[in-house]
């Protein structure tokens with residue numbers, strides 16, 4: 001635990017947001033510089049934070065060090081891509097080794113086939129694989145393939161589910177889920193996307209006209225289980241999509257290789273037609289992939305003038321450095337032991353954090369699945385709350401204070417949630433529970449909870 005936070009005489013009299021800003025002058029100065037160069041001073045919308053974003057200098061295992069020298073337990077873990085922790089030695093060695101051979105041969109290479117073999121071995125529905133440069137590109141390509149294979153134009157998506165930032169998925173992901181999440185969409189695209197709740201009757205109705213190319217969803221529930229899916233929904237979605245001739249697309253960019261070596265599809269037994277992958281796929285390096293039914297994927301291989309051909313160039317598809325990291329990471333997670341260990345620790349962390357809420361007399365809990373957790377303030381559990389409330393985070397009015405206080409006690413959360421890795425330990429669980437206890441006392445002192 002960070003001694004300076006424990007001994008801070010100002011704690012309780014100065015707002016924790018102001019105290020964190022005072023303790024992090026270098027992050028603050030970098031943000032002032034970045035604001036003159038980068039819109040809003042960030043390169044990912046999720047990094048926008050009050051009073052300013054945290055800047056990190058280096059990371060190792062489950063820990064990282066911010067620009068002002070504070071050691072932090074990292075629960076952001078490369079936005080979920082680092083199941084093996086920061087800088088896993090085998091992954092780093094594979095990238096180093098490949099860097100000496102070629103960054104980019106401008107030709108086919110052995111690692112791309114090795115990487116595809118690993119995906120096909122692990123992901124139950126994968127018959128063919130096409131690599132992309134990101135998860136966003138993977139969902140973009142999956143939807144294009146679905147439109148090409150069905151000859152239909154519409155896409156059904158579930159309210160709150162996140163699939164990256166391309167045009168057809170930048171609709172219905174953010175509360176209140178009733179329209180575009182962004183300015184700048186091409187005219188006509190909004191009418192090609194139908195956003196529905198995770199409800200089998202609503203899905204049946206939306207599919208009834210027979211004009212839907214794809215049903216895309218996060219099989220973990222929206223935002224990696226922040227909004228759990230109703231029991232049996234995946235099975236119903238598989239059946240209904242099949243009956244209507246639409247393709248079922250699982251977005252396993254986060255759940256893939258984390259929930260199990262074969263993702264949620266391995267655990268649920270539901271086999272999607274197409275799957276979007278990313279994150280752990282490339283061992284923390286940039287990358288993504290679409291995999292699935294050979295007859296659908298083979299639209300990518302059709303000859304140039306075939307009207308069914310799906311075009312897909314991309315300078316960095318299956319980039320050798322990403323492939324080297326990916327092949328190594330997938331080898332290390334293939335047995336399921338890595339996932340089981342991280343999930344056991346996450347269950348212990350969720351239990352400890354929920355007990356802290358009880359002990360502090362603050363209504364709230366930690367919930368989640370696999371090696372993840374989500375903090376929730378208030379008396380209701382995730383089953384009682386609507387998706388908009390759950391996706392709004394631990395409680396909008398305290399999120400900056402909660403975030404800053406956890407940082408002051410040495411814990412970096414990802415918008416009130418977190419990913420664990422094989423590098424996290426029981427010591428991290430204990431320290432995180434102590435940080436939450438101190439944070440809840442701080443929030444109580446500030447009259448925020």
Ligand SMILES: Cc1ncc(COP(=O)(O)O)c(C=O)c1O
Pocket residue numbers: 079134135136137139162163164165218251252253254278279288
């Ligand atoms: C479920 C899901 N799909 C797609 C994406 C987009 O992936 P990327 O950020 O690599 O474009 C993300 C990113 O967080 C995601 O969580």
